[in-house]
Amino acid sequence: MSLTQLNDCSIQHPITLSAPHRFLCDCFARLPAEDCSRPVHLALQRTGLARDYVVSYPLLSEIDGRKRAWIGLVKIKSRRGFVLLPFQTLLALFAILATASALSLAGEALGLDFMKPDNSRAQDRFGDVAGNTRLYIFWLAIVWFAGPAEELYFRGFMIGKLREALGNSTWASALSVLISALIFGLGHVYYLGLRGLVTTGGIAVTLGVLYILHMRNIWPLMIAHAAANTLTFTVVYLQLQA
Incomplete structure (x- = not known):
């Protein structure tokens, strides 16, 4: 579009x-x-x-x-659901960080050149956030919209449509997660390169699995995605890495 x-x-x-x-x-x-x-x-x-x-x-x-629950926006009605939500969110956040770290370490261990850290493209795209409070706050407002929106589309909508097309079997669910993850990863190649495809694609696989395990409850993934992006921008803003 x-x-x-x-x-x-x-x-x-x-x-x-x-x-x-x-x-x-x-x-x-x-x-x-x-x-x-x-x-x-x-x-x-x-x-x-x-x-x-x-x-x-x-x-x-x-x-x-369709009802909003079809894309994961389920209504949390029980006290147990509200109690579990923060734990599910922390699990998703930990999964995002752990997956990114594991893929980075694996790439370096295997000697894959394209997995070597290269922040030049991200620096060109987000480097002006460093030390700029107004722009940092503005970006946070954006990521708390964009992150949940990505979850709604790539996990809620896309996995739902793929499962409808492929069926509700275990292999169909796995294939739906993999296809949506590949498309999600490809969407990050233009500024993160091949390393971004592998890393974001791997994170998308992890989140897709959690989405299925959470019985298609997308709330924890939406919050965790936005929180992970917030951590990233905070690191850039505080200039905690080169």
């Missing part, structure tokens, strides 16, 4: 966007293509919000007239 298509409002969706969402889409789509004079414009261009995320919530929560 290009910015021009989004701005033309000519794309046909299975639902009609509400007025607030159409306004947001229009605002993001009309940002000057090359105007990097303002940090806000620059950040919005880099995240691709207009193209990828702004329409995620209204589209994914109501697509095809």
